[in-house]
């Protein structure tokens with residue numbers, strides 16, 4: 589692998605002597621040198637904050653330091669809780685890990701340096717503790733906007749199962765379209781799961797199933813209670829890296845329990861149902877499936893923002909609009925107020941779904957953040 593040098597800020601707290609905690613001693617014993625060789629470190633006279641150090645990174649992933657592969661183990665982040673990360677290493681162990689300070693200096697968003705699903709290199713410092721030394725480049729990232737910043741919920745997933753309840757809470761089609769747009773943006777294959785079919789008339793749902801299926805999105809009717817659709821869902825999850833997302837209370841954990849009862853994930857008790865704003869699942873955890881593959885059960889999402897989306901991009905999330913777009917009178921038609929718009933005409937003729945068009949208008953108007961009712 590080609591090497592490259594990179595200059596990074598030295599954090600102010602690095603100038604203080606490291607506290608002599610157990611795990612610090614551990615990596616000293618492993619021969620790890622926290623500070624780069626003195627020759628590579630240049631100290632300017634401006635004070636602590638302008639100090640820099642040079643680290644060696646890979647040319648192909650210019651944000652990560654190289655690691656000594658004879659000392660470090662590859663692993664996968666299964667859970668992130670506060671500053672701790674639970675990493676499952678290739679040898680099957682689970683280590684509680686902190687993140688090496690230098691990775692924080694390299695990151696633009698400290699909260700997403702390490703996310704559930706990340707492939708990392710860990711330096712073991714004791715039987716059950718380690719330090720994350722490197723995060724491999726991510727693919728398939730599910731993110732959300734949180735206080736104006738992008739927050740990575742899960743990394744390295746192939747597909748997202750968008751779970752919507754038909755009742756309790758009521759079906760919200762515009763939310764499906766937002767989840768779908770986010771999947772498109774993150775290059776993740778979506779699957780739609782309309783759950784709690786035992787509470788509704790499935791016949792009334794056929795047009796929705798038909799419409800999304802025609803767009804090439806597997807769309808299932810499921811019930812965690814009766815077991816309907818569970819076998820098909822299991823087949824779709826087999827040997828894949830999936831994330832289960834959807835509002836609180838739609839039955840995400842219940843579905844996973846139906847798929848693999850040994851998981852025994854906590855689901856909302858009937859007595860808790862009216863406690864709005866409280867999630868039963870609180871962390872995004874990576875769960876190994878016994879028939880192959882991994883899933884991540886996420887807490888219901890309150891705010892589902894399309895991070896960094898410009899209005900012109902929204903059209904691209906509605907693939908079925910594509911054949912009509914080129915027929916609009918104006919080449920830069922936004923399909924909102926323009927005359928002789930082929931998209932609007934197709935909606936009027938019911939070639940396109942009115943519901944989908946409303947979702948388009950909502951997203952186009954910059955209404956990227958939708959607060960869920962939970």
Ligand SMILES: Nc1nc2c(ncn2[C@@H]2O[C@H](COP(=O)(O)OP(=O)(O)OP(=O)(O)O)[C@@H](O)[C@H]2O)c(=O)[nH]1
Pocket residue numbers: 783784785786787810811812813814834835836837838839840841842843854855856857858861866867868869870886887888889
């Ligand atoms: N009738 C019916 N109830 C269901 C079904 N699936 C889940 N439930 C109930 O819906 C409630 C919420 O289920 P959970 O599995 O906790 O929902 P969740 O999506 O994991 O919620 P959070 O963890 O808060 O995000 C529970 O009381 C479940 O028993 C279903 O298919 N039919």
Ligand SMILES: [Mg+2]
Pocket residue numbers: 840841842854855868869885886887
């Ligand atoms: Mg849950």
Ligand SMILES: [Zn+2]
Pocket residue numbers: 913916917921922923924926928929930931932
């Ligand atoms: Zn148009």
